[in-house]
Each structure stands twice: as C-alpha cells, then as structure tokens.
Amino acid sequence: MTDTDIPGQSARFLPAAAERLRGALLDSRQRWRDLVNLSAELAFEADHLGRLTFLHPDPVLGWPSGVLVGGDASALLADGRDSAGFDPFRVTVRVRHRRAWLRRGDGGIACLAFSAEPMLDSLGRIAGVRGVGMDVTALDAPGARLAGAQRLGDALDHILSRMGREVLAPKMLLSALEAMAKALGAEGAAAILLPGTEQAASVAHRAGTGADTILPDVAALLSCHDNAPRLGIAPRLGIAPRLGIAPRLGIAQDGRHILADICQTRFGEQTGLAAWRAATARAWDSDDIRLIAAAGKIVRIALEHEAIQREMMRQARTDPLTGLLNRRAFREEVLRHTDRADREGVPSTLMFVDLDHFKAVNDRLGHEAGDQVLLRTATVLRDTVRPADLVARLGGDEFALWLGGADHMTAAERAEALRTAVPHALDEITGGATPRITLSIGIATRAVRADEDIDGLIRRADEAMYEAKRNGRGHWRVSLLEGG
Numbered sequence: 148m149t150d151t152d153i154p155g156q157s158a159r160f161l162p163a164a165a166e167r168l169r170g171a172l173l174d175s176r177q178r179w180r181d182l183v184n185l186s187a188e189l190a191f192e193a194d195h196l197g198r199l200t201f202l203h204p205d206p207v208l209g210w211p212s213g214v215l216v217g218g219d220a221s222a223l224l225a226d227g228r229d230s231a232g233f234d235p236f237r238v239t240v241r242v243r244h245r246r247a248w249l250r251r252g253d254g255g256i257a258c259l260a261f262s263a264e265p266m267l268d269s270l271g272r273i274a275g276v277r278g279v280g281m282d283v284t285a286l287d288a289p290g291a292r293l294a295g296a297q298r299l300g301d302a303l304d305h306i307l308s309r310m311g312r313e314v315l316a317p318k319m320l321l322s323a324l325e326a327m328a329k330a331l332g333a334e335g336a337a338a339i340l341l342p343g344t345e346q347a348a349s350v351a352h353r354a355g356t357g358a359d360t361i362l363p364d365v366a367a368l369l370s371c372h373d374n375a376p377r378l379g380i381a382p383r384l385g386i387a388p389r390l391g392i393a394p395r396l397g398i399a400q401d402g403r404h405i406l407a408d409i410c411q412t413r414f415g416e417q418t419g420l421a422a423w424r425a426a427t428a429r430a431w432d433s434d435d436i437r438l439i440a441a442a443g444k445i446v447r448i449a450l451e452h453e454a455i456q457r458e459m460m461r462q463a464r465t466d467p468l469t470g471l472l473n474r475r476a477f478r479e480e481v482l483r484h485t486d487r488a489d490r491e492g493v494p495s496t497l498m499f500v501d502l503d504h505f506k507a508v509n510d511r512l513g514h515e516a517g518d519q520v521l522l523r524t525a526t527v528l529r530d531t532v533r534p535a536d537l538v539a540r541l542g543g544d545e546f547a548l549w550l551g552g553a554d555h556m557t558a559a560e561r562a563e564a565l566r567t568a569v570p571h572a573l574d575e576i577t578g579g580a581t582p583r584i585t586l587s588i589g590i591a592t593r594a595v596r597a598d599e600d601i602d603g604l605i606r607r608a609d610e611a612m613y614e615a616k617r618n619g620r621g622h623w624r625v626s627l628l629e630g631g
Contacts, residue, residue: 198215209252254432316453585621
C-alpha cells in the first residue's frame with residue numbers, strides 16, 4: 148500500500164502536489180516568455196482554423212494583442228490570405244527559418260524568419276500551430292521594396308485578369324471592384340457618381356456589402372477640396388492626412404474605415420472609387436493606398452469604355468441631327484409601349500408627320516437652312532407631347548409620334564395644334580416664303596389588346612398621311628379600322 152492509499156494522507160498530499168505542479172507550469176511559462184523576449188519578435192499559437200489563440204509580447208509589431216487574438220492570423224500577412232507565399236500560421240510540418248512578410252500596426256511591413264511546427268491532438272490530427280518569429284527586416288531592405296512591388300503587381304494583374312474575361316463595360320467594372328475588394332480585404336467597393344449641381348451622389352457599380360449605407364460618408368470625403376486641411380474639414384469623418392498621395396482616408400459615422408479616390412476620365416467625368424472595412428478591422432496602410440491609386444487608373448479605363456459604349460448605343464438609337472429616336476429605335480420602343488398599354492388597359496395612337504414643300508427650302512435657301520427647319524420642327528414636336536410620349540425622325544422630312552393612353556380624338560387635337568404651330572415657327576427661318584412649309588399628318592389608333600400588329604398600325608398611319616397630302620396638304624387624317 149502506498150502513501151496515497153492510506154486514509155487521511157491523500158488529502159494532505161494532493162494539494163501539495165497540485166501546488167508544485169502549478170508552480171512548475173508557471174515557471175515554465177515564464178521561462179518561455181523570457182526566451183521569447185530574448186530571441187524572438189513574436190511567439191504565437193493558432194488553432195486548426197488559423198485563428199490566433201496566443202501572442203507574445205504585447206504589443207506585437209505595433210498591434211495590441213487583444214486586437215489580433217481570436218482573429219484570422221492570415222490577416223497579418225502582407226501578401227494576403229490567398230498568396231502563394233509561405234504562411235507560418237498554417238504549417239503542416241516542422242519548418243525552420245522560413246521568411247514571411249507581415250503587416251505592422253503603423254502601416255509598414257516587416258520581414259520575419261519563422262520557426263514553427265504543427266500541434267497534434269490525441270489522435271494525431273493537426274490541432275493548430277505553434278511558432279516564433281524573428282524580425283530580419285533590416286537585413287532585407289531591398290527585399291522589402293521588391294516584395295511590396297510584387298504584391299502590388301500581383302493585385303493589379305488579378306484585377307486586369309478578371310476584367311479581361313468580360314466584354315460589356317458594366318461587367319468589367321463589377322469584376323474590377325470585386326477583385327479590388329478582395330485584394331484590399333475590404334467589405335465592399337463601389338464606383339460612386341459624384342454629386343453635381345442637379346444630382347445627388349449615387350452608386351453606379353458595387354461589389355460586396357454596405358454601399359448604400361456608406362454612400363453619404365464617401366461623398367462627403369471625396370467632396371473635400373484639395374487645398375483644404377484634411378483634418379477638421381469634415382470632423383464627423385475623422386479625415387486623416389493624405390500621406391502625400393491622391394487617395395483619401397476617412398472614418399464613417401458607424402466607425403468603418405473608408406479609402407477613396409477620384410477617377411477622372413478623358414471625357415471630363417469624375418467618378419469616386421471607394422472601399423471600406425468594418426470598424427473592428429485594421430486601418431488602411433500605405434500598401435492599401437498605393438493599390439487603390441493604381442486600381443483607380445484601371446477603373447478609369449473601364450469607365451471610359453462604358454462611356455464609349457453608352458455613346459455608341461445612343462448614336463445607334465438616335466437621329467444625329469435632331470437627337471430624336473431613329474426609325475429602328477422608335478419601332479422597338481413602340482413595341483414596348485404597346486405591351487405596357489395592354490397591361491394598363493388603355494389605347495395608344497401613332498401619328499405620322501411629313502413636311503410639305505421641304506425640298507423647296509433646300510433648293511432655295513440651302514441645306515443649312517433645311518437643317519434648321521428640321522431642328523425647329525423636332526423642338527415643336529417634343530414640346531407638344533408629354534415626356535413619356537415618343538418622338539422620332541424616320542428619315543428625311545418624316546417624323547412620327549406615339550401618344551400613350553390617347554385615342555384618335557386626343558390625337559386629332561394634338562395634330563391640329565401642330566398643323567398651325569409648326570408652320571408659324573418655321574416662318575422665322577424661311578421668311579414666310581412660298582410655298583410655305585406645312586404639315587400632313589396621318590393618325591391611327593390602336594385599341595386595347597387589339598389583334599392588329601405594329602406593321603398594320605404603321606401602314607394605316609402612313610396611308611392616312613398620304614391621304615392628307617393628296618387632298619391639298621397641310622391637313623390631318625384619321626384612319627379607323629372597320630367597326631372601330
């Protein structure tokens with residue numbers, strides 16, 4: 148029988164043994180801390196998910212340990228979590244003196260030589276990683292510059308690669324914003340249409356979450372004038388110094404970190420580019436600022452591409468002289484408006500308008516005067532109908548109008564107004580010379596959910612217009628379906 152088996156002795160022995168064991172553990176941990184302080188910049192432990200569970204000393208690399216413990220250790224890596232480089236926090240075998248670049252709390256980076264090994268559970272599975280790192284940045288200053296350039300190049304290459312897979316500008320911008328947000332470790336990113344004299348700021352393109360919430364703060368940050376002090380101009384944003392480069396730093400009302408820049412296209416348009424992080428995330432550093440400045444140049448290209456596509460689409464749908472819809476676009480819009488009229492249960496009316504004696508103006512006064520006649524006619528037509536109605540130049544001196552929700556009686560009233568207003572307006576250009584320019588107008592109304600297709604409606608309006616011409620010109624005619 149041992150001493151521990153003797154009744155009455157175990158109660159005296161166990162507390163003493165536990166106290167000795169506890170003291171040994173505390174002594175061991177203190178020696179561990181002393182060794183770390185002497186030989187390493189940091190000591191760490193991370194669990195199997197890569198979350199930091201222990202850090203020493205405090206602070207470490209300028210970070211308070213309380214900010215980092217419990218978070219993803221890979222966030223410390225200057226190369227980012229998706230880097231193909233060495234990650235000391237996720238090793239699967241013992242490593243010695245492997246170098247990795249980490250972010251400092253002041254925005255800089257540090258090169259550390261790591262020794263680490265996996266921690267195993269009772270079943271031999273990896274339960275985490277334990278290791279130490281020594282700061283060797285001073286020994287590798289050229290490497291630090293090279294690493295920073297490499298990180299920037301990799302991020303920009305990724306953004307360009309994502310954009311290169313798309314053809315349409317909006318998708319190019321979405322891909323660029325998604326790639327930029329990922330490279331910055333941001334909650335979201337957005338292209339912001341900056342406020343003008345007649346419009347408020349709005350989100351043009353977005354990736355991630357929080358764009359609408361952060362919009363007012365981004366707009367305020369980007370509206371600061373370059374020659375104004377960065378601090379105090381918008382106290383609620385807590386704007387920081389610009390560090391000598393274009394992007395701006397700010398703190399949103401909800402505490403989120405904002406990084407923003409302005410992209411100015413060759414066409415004079417200004418669009419804000421912004422990214423944001425949670426209030427609990429690390430602040431922006433110099434690498435982040437360089438990245439958004441460089442990414443802004445890429446986004447500017449996509450914005451210019453979008454503007455060009457938008458202008459090409461506008462030109463493909465509009466008459467170059469008057470700016471009205473052209474024949475093709477008018478037909479497409481009429482089909483769309485017809486579907487809407489059927490859903491709403493209202494009639495619609497098509498009007499064809501032709502200028503009488505227009506050729507005489509070109510022959511007598513020249514084509515410049517003829518262009519002025521067409522422009523003035525387009526203006527009167529637009530002013531006579533509602534903004535929701537359609538006005539088009541079909542070609543030459545032929546125009547068309549689509550009056551949504553109007554029957555042939557309403558259209559006839561409009562036609563009569565045009566019949567008198569347009570010639571009077573054109574007299575200012577032609578001097579009232581004879582033959583005077585007049586209008587011949589054909590009217591065709593489409594009943595609610597009629598069986599008549601758009602070609603039949605166009606044919607009736609066209610025939611009514613020529614009927615007006617054959618009967619002396621300067622008049623309007625209505626085409627009614629049999630039984631209508």
